[in-house]
Amino acid sequence: MGTPGEFPISELVARTGVPAASIHHYRRLGLLPAPRRAAANRFLYSQRHAEAVEQIRELRERHRLPLRHIAQIMNAENPDHAEVATLADSGEQLREVAIQEFALRGYTEVSVADICTQAGVAKGTFYRHYRSKQDLFFRAVEAVVDNTAEEFAASIDGQLGLSRQELTRRLAESLLPGLPIMLEVAKRSVQGQVEHAAAAQRVFWRLAERLGEALSDDPRGHRLAGALIMDAIAHIFAEGLMGRFADRPTFDSSGEGNALTASG
Structure with missing residues (x-):
């Protein structure tokens, strides 16, 4: 039996609306405190876990933050939820805007001044974080890769x-928003x-x-990963030629981070 206030994962799913698979993923990434083991295959959660899951969901959906950045926030001492925007430093803001701008307009058409204006960051601050536009571009592509894999x-x-x-199909869905910059x-x-x-x-x-890491439980694992990339890209192009992505999310041009909006 659990102590008062404790409940199984099914109740945590019901309270937060977040699937059990995502909750387990957050646990493995260290975003949630460990639940209490009540039996060999039974773990109990509490209101503390529900609040943490809600915070993760808001950071992902409202602030469009990647999981690795959320981990930094969740691990910070006494994080102030009302000041999440200030926890993303100017370098992070520049990179998120760069992902959006490079994806929409291409490398040649985007300038450092454009990125700084959209991010609300001074040009001098830009060069404290990045050596050049090319340096930022490479880091933006790496961030897109990590977001896709997550x-x-x-x-x-x-x-x-x-x-x-x-x-x-699932990789194509994950790959689609960041494919232009790759x-x-x-x-x-x-x-x-x-x-x-x-x-x-x-x-x-x-x-x-x-x-390959994501597929580590699959015996095909790393051997399958490279082939899946090519299959997913081909799938995206085939779907695009048939007009099936007409209403899919695309990068928002409003300048608000890496938000997505429906095209058309």
């Missing part, structure tokens, strides 16, 4: 035996720009490695 991991968490077709670095690579060629190689190896 979303994919959450989408398959605890679901073993998914078909390759289903894995491809294709941008690939495009500049095939144009013979040496530094971008090296960055493209790092980016796609990083994505394959992160996907």
Whole structure:
């Protein structure tokens, strides 16, 4: 029996509206305190867990923060929930705006001044965080890769035996918002720009490695990750040619971080 105020994960799901698979994923990332083990296969949660799950959901949905940034906030001493926006430093703001701008307009059309204006950051502050526009671009692509891998991991968490077709579909959904910026670095690579060629190689190896980690419970694991990337990109292009992404989310051009909005 649990102590007063404790409840099983089914109750935590009912209270927060967050699936059990996502809650387990948050636990593994260290975003939630460990539940109390009541029996070999029974864990009990409390209102403290419900509040933490609600906070994570708001940080993801309202503030559009990636899980790694949420971890920094959740691990901070006495985090002030009302001041979450101030916890993202100017370097983070610049990178989030850069992801949006590079994805919408391409590398050549975006200037450092554009990014600083959209982020509300002084140009001098920009150069405290990044050596150049190219440096920011590479870091933005790496952030997109990590966000994609996190979303994919959450989408398959605890679901073993998914078909390759289903894995491809879920990766395509996770990959779609950030694909333009990843294709941008690939495009500049095939144009013979040496530094971008090296960055493209790092980016796609990083994505394959992160996907391999997400698939670690699948016996196909790392061997499947690289093939899934190509399958998912092909799936996105095929769906796009048939007009099936007409109402899917795209990057918002309002300048509010990495928010998504329906196109059309």
